[in-house]
Structure formats: structure tokens, C-alpha cells
Amino acid sequence: MKKKLSILLAVGLLISGLTACGANSKGQAANSNEIKIGINYELSGGVASYGQSSVDGIMMAIDEINAAGGIDGKKLVPVKYDNKSEPAEAITLANKLISQDGVVAILGPATSGSFKSEISVAEKKKVPVISGSATADDVTVDKAGKKEYAFRICYTDSFQGTAMANFAAQNLSAKKAVIVKDSSSDYAKGLADNFTKTFTAAGGTIVGEEAYVAKDKDFNAILTKIKGLDFDVIYLPGYYEEAGLIIKQARALGIDKPILGADGFDSPDLTNLAGASALTKVYFTNHYSSLDKDPAVVKFIDDFKKKYNKEPNAFHALGYDLAKFVADGLKRSKSLDSGALKDALAETKDFTGVTGSFSIDENHNPVKAIVVVGLENGVQATAEKSGNK
Numbered sequence: 355m356k357k358k359l360s361i362l363l364a365v366g367l368l369i370s371g372l373t374a375c376g377a378n379s380k381g382q383a384a385n386s387n388e389i390k391i392g393i394n395y396e397l398s399g400g401v402a403s404y405g406q407s408s409v410d411g412i413m414m415a416i417d418e419i420n421a422a423g424g425i426d427g428k429k430l431v432p433v434k435y436d437n438k439s440e441p442a443e444a445i446t447l448a449n450k451l452i453s454q455d456g457v458v459a460i461l462g463p464a465t466s467g468s469f470k471s472e473i474s475v476a477e478k479k480k481v482p483v484i485s486g487s488a489t490a491d492d493v494t495v496d497k498a499g500k501k502e503y504a505f506r507i508c509y510t511d512s513f514q515g516t517a518m519a520n521f522a523a524q525n526l527s528a529k530k531a532v533i534v535k536d537s538s539s540d541y542a543k544g545l546a547d548n549f550t551k552t553f554t555a556a557g558g559t560i561v562g563e564e565a566y567v568a569k570d571k572d573f574n575a576i577l578t579k580i581k582g583l584d585f586d587v588i589y590l591p592g593y594y595e596e597a598g599l600i601i602k603q604a605r606a607l608g609i610d611k612p613i614l615g616a617d618g619f620d621s622p623d624l625t626n627l628a629g630a631s632a633l634t635k636v637y638f639t640n641h642y643s644s645l646d647k648d649p650a651v652v653k654f655i656d657d658f659k660k661k662y663n664k665e666p667n668a669f670h671a672l673g674y675d676l677a678k679f680v681a682d683g684l685k686r687s688k689s690l691d692s693g694a695l696k697d698a699l700a701e702t703k704d705f706t707g708v709t710g711s712f713s714i715d716e717n718h719n720p721v722k723a724i725v726v727v728g729l730e731n732g733v734q735a736t737a738e739k740s741g742n743k
Contacts, residue, residue: 394435505718625732
């Protein structure tokens with residue numbers, strides 16, 4: 355009898371424990387005081403500057419959210435890993451964050467390739483993944499259809515390329531352009547394609563196109579070819595690692611025409627690589643500018659400087675907005691599980707962040723404005739906003 359009673363008691367305790375812990379299928383126990391958020395970013399490797407900046411912004415936002423009482427009294431707990439700028443590692447970490455750490459959502463990676471690599475995991479495990487800076491057109495929807503659990507809060511490459519082509523034609527009165535792109539990068543190729551379509555549709559001509567490969571260091575051969583051409587602007591879609599060196603070497607060869615780029619320029623390492631004096635008549639599309647006098651932007655910059663003792667760039671701002679966006683979704687979510695959060699994120703309307711106000715469209719993309727930043731001696735001198743997508 356005692357043995358039977360012990361067995362019944364053990365079974366009862368097991369069922370009770372399963373009921374308490376099973377309230378959330380993704381590991382967020384109903385009586386827990388924590389909500390785990392995965393952070394899967396490039397903290398080392400080729401594009402570490404983007405990942406490190408994004409995570410700085412995320413952590414600042416999480417600290418603010420927790421200081422204000424968290425989400426329904428529950429603290430956000432970041433579970434952070436370094437994917438080493440490797441798409442394969444991003445997949446491994448996504449599986450770990452969901453299956454072992456029990457996160458309700460994953461923030462990052464920063465780059466489109468690594469972010470896209472983890473989406474298959476998110477779709478299979480039914481956990482939202484959200485990027486602040488994955489701009490490739492096919493991130494949230496591709497030929498196979500919409501990715502139900504993938505979101506982003508940045509504009510697309512097609513919007514970026516189009517905006518810069520319009521800026522070149524309208525603001526710089528450019529008629530002839532040269533394109534220098536990273537032939538190994540889908541990011542660069544997508545930007546170049548959309549710039550070309552819009553620029554030529556406006557009556558412009560692409561008079562030359564040169565290619566390089568990521569990690570190249572010496573660009574004098576292609577720049578010497580370009581120097582002999584008749585052109586008004588160079589469009590250089592790519593990341594800061596190569597862009598900084600290309601700009602430096604172009605200026606050293608006496609090429610003083612405007613050089614145009616995209617959000618991949620936004621890193622303090624661009625100045626370190628190019629030198630401040632070379633970064634004049636340089637323009638790039640971006641998500642945010644420190645010249646913006648909006649009170650929310652001014653406060654963010656002041657608070658960021660106090661916390662980190664440095665000027666925030668767009669990736670800092672996007673990381674900050676990303677964490678706030680997910681927190682906003684959690685506050686509106688019917689329950690603190692991944693499925694309900696996914697629905698809440700999809701229903702976002704008029705979210706206001708440092709990088710602008712936006713609503714999420716049917717393809718899980720934000721409808722928001724873009725900024726074209728102009729540099730003079732390495733410092734932001736102008737910032738012009740372009741309308742919503």
C-alpha cells in the first residue's frame with residue numbers, strides 16, 4: 355500500500371511539474387520571472403563591427419526595459435553568442451538557443467547571409483528571428499513564399515539602391531556613373547542592380563563596371579581603369595573593410611569625384627581605413643543620422659554617450675530599436691510564448707524608434723524612411739531623408 359501511495363504521489367508531482375513548466379512551449383515557464391531572448395551576432399570575424407555595435411544597442415535597450423519593470427514584471431535575460439561572422443555557425447547557435455536555452459525569440463544576425471541561414475531553423479522550431487540590419491530583398495519572402503517567423507526592422511537593398519540612384523541624379527545632377535562592386539557578395543550585387551535600373555531609367559548611363567572580391571587589399575588596377583573614364587560619380591556598394599581602402603586608394607590616384615555607398619559604410623573603421631581627409635564628397639544610404647534633431651534621437655545619443663563614452667552609429671541605433679521592437683511585441687502579445695509573439699510582431703503599427711517610425715507590412719518588412727548621409731573630412735555634414743518605401 356505504501357509502495358502504491360509513493361508511486362501515485364511521484365506521478366502526481368511529475369504531472370504538476372510538467373503542467374507548470376509546459377505553460378510555454380519554448381521554455382518560458384509560466385511562473386518564471388525571466389524572459390530569455392537569444393542574441394546571435396557577429397562579435398568576431400570579418401563584419402564584427404556590425405555585430406558588436408548592434409549588441410551594444412541591444413544591451414542598452416534591455417537595461418532600460420528591465421529598469422522600467424521589464425515585461426509584466428518579468429526581466430528580459432539576453433543569452434548571447436558569437437557566430438564569428440559565419441553563416442554555418444549562425445545555424446548551430448540558432449538551434450542551441452532554441453533547443454537548449456529555451457529563448458522566446460532570437461535577435462540577429464546583422465548580415466543578410468547569416469540571418470537567412472538561421473531562418474530554416476526558426477520556421478521549423480516556430481520561434482521568431484528578427485534582424486535590425488539584414489537588408490537583402492529575399493530575407494523575409496523569397497520564391498518559396500513568406501517566412502512566417504522571420505522579421506526585420508530595416509529597409510531593403512532594392513529601396514537603398516533606388517534611393518541612392520535618385521539622390522545621384524537629382525541632388526548631384528549626375529549623368530554618368532561607374533560601379534565598383536564586390537562580386538562575391540549578394541548584398542553588393544543587389545544594390546548595384548537596383549542602382550543601375552533606377553539610374554538608367556532616369557536617363558543616366560553606367561559608363562563602367564569593375565569588380566573585386568572580399569578581403570582584397572590592392573585596388574589600384576581597377577581604379578586606374580576608372581580614372582581614364584568620363585564619369586560624374588562612383589557607386590561603391592560594399593562593406594567598410596574594402597570600401598575604406600578603395601576610397602583611400604582612389605583619392606591617392608587623384609580621383610576626386612563623389613563616391614556613393616550604402617549602409618555597409620557605417621562603421622568607425624571606415625575612417626580608420628580611408629583616413630578622414632579622403633572621406634569628403636562621400637555619401638551613403640543609412641538608417642539614421644546623428645544630425646537628426648528629433649528629441650528621441652537626441653536623447654538616445656546623449657544616453658548612449660553616457661553609457662559607452664562614444665558616438666553611436668546606425669548599427670547601435672538599429673540594435674537599440676530591435677530590442678525595443680521585440681519588447682513592444684511582448685507587451686502586446688496574448689501570452690509570453692513564441693507563437694503569440696510572432697503574431698504580435700506581425701501586427702505592429704506605428705512603432706516609434708530612433709531609426710524612424712514604422713509599421714510592419716504583409717511581408718514582415720517595415721515601411722519607413724531612408725537617410726542619405728554626406729561626409730566631409732570623415733564627419734557627417736549632411737543628412738537628407740527620403741520618403742517611405
